[in-house]
Amino acid sequence: MNFKEFYLHKPFKSSLLFLATALSSLLLVGSSYALTLEFNALRSRQALLFAPMLGLQLACLLFSALLTYYSNLTLEKLIQSYLQQIRQDVALHLFNDAKAHDPAQAQNQLLKEEDLLSVNYLRNIYSAFKSGVAVLAAGGALLSFHWSLFIACLIFALMQIYLPRLLDRQLNQANQKLAAQNQAYLKVLGDWLLGLGDLHRCLSLAWFKEKAGLAAKKLEDAHVHKSAVSTRLDYLNQLAYSLGSSLILLLTAFLVIRHWTAFGLLSSIDSFNSDFFGNLQNAADYLGEISGSRKLRQDLLAQRTPVPEQTESGQAPAGFSSSPLTVEFADLTLTYPAIKLAPGEKVLLSGASGSGKSTFFKLLLGELSPASGTIHYLDQNGQTIQPNLSQIGYLPQDPRLFPGSIAENMTMFNPALSDPKLLLQTAEQVNLSEDLRLWPDGLNTRVAVEDSNISGGQRQKIVLARSYLYHSQLLLVDEGTSAIDQAATREILSRLLQTDKTILFIAHNLTTEIRQLFDREIKFD
Numbered sequence: 068m069n070f071k072e073f074y075l076h077k078p079f080k081s082s083l084l085f086l087a088t089a090l091s092s093l094l095l096v097g098s099s100y101a102l103t104l105e106f107n108a109l110r111s112r113q114a115l116l117f118a119p120m121l122g123l124q125l126a127c128l129l130f131s132a133l134l135t136y137y138s139n140l141t142l143e144k145l146i147q148s149y150l151q152q153i154r155q156d157v158a159l160h161l162f163n164d165a166k167a168h169d170p171a172q173a174q175n176q177l178l179k180e181e182d183l184l185s186v187n188y189l190r191n192i193y194s195a196f197k198s199g200v201a202v203l204a205a206g207g208a209l210l211s212f213h214w215s216l217f218i219a220c221l222i223f224a225l226m227q228i229y230l231p232r233l234l235d236r237q238l239n240q241a242n243q244k245l246a247a248q249n250q251a252y253l254k255v256l257g258d259w260l261l262g263l264g265d266l267h268r269c270l271s272l273a274w275f276k277e278k279a280g281l282a283a284k285k286l287e288d289a290h291v292h293k294s295a296v297s298t299r300l301d302y303l304n305q306l307a308y309s310l311g312s313s314l315i316l317l318l319t320a321f322l323v324i325r326h327w328t329a330f331g332l333l334s335s336i337d338s339f340n341s342d343f344f345g346n347l348q349n350a351a352d353y354l355g356e357i358s359g360s361r362k363l364r365q366d367l368l369a370q371r372t373p374v375p376e377q378t379e380s381g382q383a384p385a386g387f388s389s390s391p392l393t394v395e396f397a398d399l400t401l402t403y404p405a406i407k408l409a410p411g412e413k414v415l416l417s418g419a420s421g422s423g424k425s426t427f428f429k430l431l432l433g434e435l436s437p438a439s440g441t442i443h444y445l446d447q448n449g450q451t452i453q454p455n456l457s458q459i460g461y462l463p464q465d466p467r468l469f470p471g472s473i474a475e476n477m478t479m480f481n482p483a484l485s486d487p488k489l490l491l492q493t494a495e496q497v498n499l500s501e502d503l504r505l506w507p508d509g510l511n512t513r514v515a516v517e518d519s520n521i522s523g524g525q526r527q528k529i530v531l532a533r534s535y536l537y538h539s540q541l542l543l544v545d546e547g548t549s550a551i552d553q554a555a556t557r558e559i560l561s562r563l564l565q566t567d568k569t570i571l572f573i574a575h576n577l578t579t580e581i582r583q584l585f586d587r588e589i590k591f592d
């Protein structure tokens with residue numbers, strides 16, 4: 068996220084916004100100027116001059132308020148449309164980098180951090196600009212009264228600008244800590260709430276409370292810490308402001324006594340002071356906050372870096388041949404033997420829990436890269452090809468459905484596949500027909516993702532139907548029928564194993580009769 072990008076995404080509206088903002092600040096300073104002229108007129112008892120000056124002061128204030136209203140509204144619209152663009156970029160990044168993402172973290176990226184940034188960054192830039200113009204206008208006005216007033220203001224201006232730098236690093240760290248604790252809290256809630264039913268059954272309320280309470284406490288501390296740093300920043304600025312305004316008033320009185328400046332300035336110097344120091348204080352605050360969000364902005368920029376789209380140019384794999392592979396995790400290295408799956412082969416993959424079966428699938432799907440070794444993908448004729456990995460069919464043990472109808476979840480929202488006859492035939496292949504009859508809306512039944520109105524076995528059948536509809540040549544099934552009863556599994560498998568698909572099937576508890584349907588078995592140990 069940077070300002071140039073924000074400006075360029077709607078340059079005309081942004082220019083209008085900054086023009087209106089500058090004008091509203093100038094008008095505010097103009098009203099202080101009119102006040103000086105009013106008191107000059109009063110002193111020389113010129114009622115005819117006093118009244119129009121009063122009118123001018125009022126007009127300046129009214130127009131300034133009107134322009135502020137317009138600017139605030141326009142700023143909000145521009146920020147929201149810019150955030151929308153960022154959200155789309157982040158979502159595209161998440162989609163294209165083809166890695167598994169923690170939902171809580173992704174939600175946080177998409178909402179919380181951007182909100183934090185829109186407050187800390189864009190609004191602050193706008194406010195800093197508004198205050199900056201007011202400071203320049205007030206400074207110019209003071210210069211027109213007497214150069215010494217301007218010099219005095221300038222000295223305090225420099226003090227105001229450099230003060231926040233003292234706490235810049237602390238504020239930066241406090242912001243990062245807050246974002247990290249926000250994320251950690253969401254993750255803890257996500258991790259524990261998923262299994263809340265089990266915790267409840269085992270009466271593990273105390274354990275849940277301790278875990279959630281600990282994370283909440285850390286979040287609370289981060290908020291308090293951030294607010295302490297901000298308050299220290301405010302206090303320093305306030306101190307400089309009070310000192311500065313008193314000295315300026317003293318100087319004005321001296322200049323008036325000496326007849327070196329207009330009498331009316333005694334009445335308006337306070338307004339100029341607040342225009343000058345107040346806005347300077349604000350600008351210093353905003354600038355401090357803007358640089359405090361630098362790290363977050365850089366992080367968000369990294370999350371938005373375009374990831375090349377999965378090329379659709381590769382071919383659909385129908386088999387593979389891998390050399391001995393290794394995968395390295397932080398404290399574990401998995402090694403695999405060389406494996407070849409010829410087109411059309413049906414292979415059962417077994418092995419103890421934790422032996423690396425699912426990880427092997429992740430390698431084949433390109434979600435993980437091997438530390439050593441290579442995988443060659445084969446076409447129907449056994450020739451090595453440049454693969455399009457998105458065309459590998461994959462059935463996880465706990466497949467996810469999307470908010471939509473059963474039909475849409477089968478076709479993955481592809482209207483070209485939505486012929487009801489084709490869908491019913493496919494449902495028959497995966498023993499889903501009976502389930503469809505049970506739902507009053509059949510294929511049009513809506514999936515309630517959170518309420519799980521679709522059972523685990525039904526979900527597995529729907530995702531299996533998807534691989535039929537998409538004609539996946541290579542199909543990886545990771546205990547993908549584990550929630551379906553034995554009799555139905557036998558029927559589904561005997562149909563599936565009669566197709567010309569190449570199938571690698573992870574399963575634990577298959578009967579000998581079902582095992583014999585496969586061409587061979589590979590065992591990991």
Ligand SMILES: Nc1ncnc2c1ncn2[C@@H]1O[C@H](COP(=O)(O)OP(=O)(O)OP(=O)(O)O)[C@@H](O)[C@H]1O
Pocket residue numbers: 396397399401418419420421422423424425426427
């Ligand atoms: N992202 C990861 N980070 C660290 N370790 C991991 C990661 N993914 C898997 N592992 C470890 O790799 C080992 C193999 O895991 P994997 O899920 O592949 O086993 P599996 O054979 O499929 O087991 P199961 O039959 O129980 O599903 C396990 O010890 C697991 O803890």
